[in-house]
Amino acid sequence: MNFKDYIRVIPDFPQPGISFKDITTLLNDGTQYREAIDELKQMVSALNIDLIAGPEARGFVVGAPLAYALGVGFVPIRKKGKLPYDTIEVSYDLEYGKDTLAMHSDAVKPGQNVLIADDLLATGGTISTCVDLVRKLGGNVVGTAFMIELTDLNGRSKLPGLEVFSLLSY
Template identity: 85%
Template sequence: MNFKDYIRVIPDFPQPGISFKDITTLLNDGAKYREAIEEMRKMIADLKIDLIAGPEARGFVVGAPLAYALGVGFVPIRKKGKLPYDTIEVSYDLEYGTDVLAMHSDAVKPGQNVLIADDLLATGGTIATCVDLIRQVGGNVVGAAFMIELQDLNGRAKLPDVEVFTLTQYPF
């Protein structure tokens, strides 16, 4: 299946020169959403995964159903100040600014195998920060899975020791 047929491309959002890949059109179609999650599940089926982690917000809509499909737990990675318990935090650069991501300090146990899931791999900054958070508490990052990869932004370069899985790729 060509998942690009269900992803809306919006030029100049959120700023001029950015070509936003909008997965809400895919999410709106229950059968295609399910098919996308199932295809992602198949891509990672050979990995030993204890947990899936996903950065807010679209990492939740990819990671949580993927965790459910695999029968493993889900770890939300959120922006600073959004989690109610003791957290660890890492600052990172965005394509157009900076931000801080946080994770509960006890969300991943030492030695657990974690897959990171998100809608989009662009520059790799968000996912590299997720990798850092997970490794800080002793977790093993066994891979990262995405619905979309923007190839020209070379996000894989920030994940040199992480296996990357994608449903579809676009040039920037």
Template identity: 80%
Template sequence: MDYKEYIRVIPDFPQPGISFKDITTLLQNGEMYKNAINELKKMVSALKIDVIAGPEARGFVVGAPLAYALGVGFAPIRKSGKLPYETIEVGYDLEYGKDRLAMHTDAIQKGQNVLIADDLLATGGTISTSVDLVQQLGGNVVGAAFLIELSALNGRAKLPGVEVFSLMTYED
């Protein structure tokens, strides 16, 4: 199935030269959204997964339904200050600044196998930070699953040893 037909590409957003891949058009089509999650499920089904972790916000719309489909738990990764319980945090660099991601200290149990899920793999900064958080909590990252991968940005290079699963790949 060509899921790219359901992705809206917006040129020069959020800045000139960027070709933004908008997944909201896929999410609006219930059948295609369901098919995409089911296809990701098939891609990762050979992994032993105890919990899926996903960074806000679009990691929630990929990770939570994937966790449901696999019958495993979901652990949200949020920006600093957004979680109500005790957290750990890791800072990371953005293109124009810095940010921090956080997880509850009890979100992952030591030794659990964790799949990280998000909508898009670009430069790998958010996902490598997510991997770091999971590992600090004692989790074993068994893979990372994405609807879209922007291969030209080489985000996989920031994920050594992590098996990457992508439903769609764009060169630009």
């Protein structure tokens, strides 16, 4: 399946020089969306996964259906102040500032195997922060899964020792 046919590329968004890869066109096609999740499931099925964690918002639309397909739980990772219970937080640098991600303090039990899923691997900042959050609770990150990887940005370098699975590369 050539999923690139279902990805809309938007030039100069969110700023000049950026070529945004929009997955909403793939998500809008039920058959392709299901096939993308099924393909990711096949890629990671050999891993011993207890939970999938995904950062808001597009990590939810990849991670939650993947968790469902694998029969495991899903852990939402959100921006600071968005979760209703006791949280742990990790701050990180963005290309244009700082941000903080949070997770419920009881979302991952020590020793649980966690796969982190998102729509896109770019510079690796968001995903490496997710890895830090899971490890802070004693979880074992067994890998990462993405619909798209922007290889020129070398996000894998921020994920040393982790398996990285991607449906598409640009």
